[in-house]
Amino acid sequence: MTIKDSLVSVAEVYTFVIKFLKEALFPPYEGKEIVNQCYSIGFKSVFLITFTSFLAGIVFTKQSQPSLSTFGAESWLPSLVSQAVVRSLGPLITALICAGKVGSNIGAELGSMQVTEQIDAMEVSGTRPFSYLVVTRVMATTLMLPILVIYADVVALLGSYVMVHSFNSSSFLLFFNEVSSSITYLDIFSSLIKSAVFGFSIGIIGSYAGYHADKGTTGVGKAANTAVVASMISIFVIDLITLQVLNLIR
Amino acid sequence: MAATDSTEVSVKKRSNADNKVVEIRHLKKSFGDRVVLDDVNLDLYEKENLVILGRSGTGKSVLIKCMVGLLKPDAGDINVLGYNVPALTAEELNELRLKVGFSFQGSALYDSMTIRENLEFPLKRNLGIYDKSELDELVMTSLQEVGLEKSADLKPAELSGGMKKRVGIARTLILKPKIMLYDEPTAGLDPITSVEINELILEVRDKHNTASIIITHDISSARQTSDRIIALINGKNKLEGTFDELKKTDDPDLKLFFNY
Numbered sequence: 001m002t003i004k005d006s007l008v009s010v011a012e013v014y015t016f017v018i019k020f021l022k023e024a025l026f027p028p029y030e031g032k033e034i035v036n037q038c039y040s041i042g043f044k045s046v047f048l049i050t051f052t053s054f055l056a057g058i059v060f061t062k063q064s065q066p067s068l069s070t071f072g073a074e075s076w077l078p079s080l081v082s083q084a085v086v087r088s089l090g091p092l093i094t095a096l097i098c099a100g101k102v103g104s105n106i107g108a109e110l111g112s113m114q115v116t117e118q119i120d121a122m123e124v125s126g127t128r129p130f131s132y133l134v135v136t137r138v139m140a141t142t143l144m145l146p147i148l149v150i151y152a153d154v155v156a157l158l159g160s161y162v163m164v165h166s167f168n169s170s171s172f173l174l175f176f177n178e179v180s181s182s183i184t185y186l187d188i189f190s191s192l193i194k195s196a197v198f199g200f201s202i203g204i205i206g207s208y209a210g211y212h213a214d215k216g217t218t219g220v221g222k223a224a225n226t227a228v229v230a231s232m233i234s235i236f237v238i239d240l241i242t243l244q245v246l247n248l249i250r
Numbered sequence: 251m252a253a254t255d256s257t258e259v260s261v262k263k264r265s266n267a268d269n270k271v272v273e274i275r276h277l278k279k280s281f282g283d284r285v286v287l288d289d290v291n292l293d294l295y296e297k298e299n300l301v302i303l304g305r306s307g308t309g310k311s312v313l314i315k316c317m318v319g320l321l322k323p324d325a326g327d328i329n330v331l332g333y334n335v336p337a338l339t340a341e342e343l344n345e346l347r348l349k350v351g352f353s354f355q356g357s358a359l360y361d362s363m364t365i366r367e368n369l370e371f372p373l374k375r376n377l378g379i380y381d382k383s384e385l386d387e388l389v390m391t392s393l394q395e396v397g398l399e400k401s402a403d404l405k406p407a408e409l410s411g412g413m414k415k416r417v418g419i420a421r422t423l424i425l426k427p428k429i430m431l432y433d434e435p436t437a438g439l440d441p442i443t444s445v446e447i448n449e450l451i452l453e454v455r456d457k458h459n460t461a462s463i464i465i466t467h468d469i470s471s472a473r474q475t476s477d478r479i480i481a482l483i484n485g486k487n488k489l490e491g492t493f494d495e496l497k498k499t500d501d502p503d504l505k506l507f508f509n510y
Contacts, residue, residue: 113360116356116358116361117354117355117356117358118358118359118360118361120315120320120354120358121352121354121358121359121360121421122360122371123320123347124318124320124347124350124352125347125348125352125371125372125376125421125422125425126343126344126345126347126348126372126375126376127371127372127375127376128344128375132375
């Protein structure tokens, strides 16, 4: 890909985002389809999020415990884990899982519709496919990611508690008190805002890749691949930017 | 028969210019360095079946995609039902698209929906019809017209190629268009199914009084469905006439079609 191609792509994504904002902000709204997409994107990711978050909570706690015990600071374990999970681990794991599962799904689905002229068919019958296909998916990912992140945080902390309990048999109430006293409203608020931005980028990149898929079956594969790779890169970039911004606020 | 760039055309043209529903003048379209349409001119009249005949890759599909604003021409005028297509806003384009039915080569049925949902989709989104009994009546009437009323609850993947074409046509007819555009309606079908689709195209014209443009490279389909044929060769509308007139042509490119 040349520099010119990259600049063209950036300009196209920009136009795509502007079109999204125009169609999302002004009626007619696609309430029913947004709810359908929320179910399909959110609810159907719950099992995977539960599994990965629980394991992440266990692994992070298990790996942190020896370092803290070296300094006699094992009691800080719930505090350390909770801050790591809420500020970074929960949003990051959830976003990466969704980039892989939801992003690829959006890219492949819209790509397949583009290749088989289904989007053109919607276009020529005047049914506003951009609003129906893109706006609904991007809204759903933007709305569902923060909810999934809250859920992932809770599950990861439960995994962490299982590990902490196995080290020192501490009670759930004590663990919960330590966790709640070490997390601030800013942590929660910034985590949710960041998650919504992650969701928006997953939705918009997946939709853009699918909507602009090349003709042919390779076009569908390429769209799914682009959706995942570009979403993952954007997630890390957004994470870095929000970290810098939050450091300034704190 | 005459070349269409001359002013005289010998085919049975309607004398009344008021019944012209499509007028295309000096249309040009290129993709990169490849010129696909090069100064194409055509007229379509009410209740007329106009066949655009040409080999694959000569810009036939590009021509009808320009007519509904799916592609933007590089130059030229496209007037459809009084709308100057290249200059339309998104809203105006949507308004026009409700009056023009487009049957795609690959049928383009929404594969995540059943046949019933495929037909309901434009009704709900364009006409705001959500009443179940009204939807049922419109869908079943449209499916009956194409002889597929028993397939309403099947998914597109469960249909044969000919059935998919029929559903595609039913889905466009449900909005009662004034003009039908058929992109390779018989491509990939066996000869018997092709004849059935051609008969359906004629039935649609007779029953709904639609004007149609039929894009094809199938000479038997052109014979069966056309009132008039335009031969599109190397991006130019080279010859125009009735099937019998064009059959007598000495043009080497077109002769191949009729002698094949």
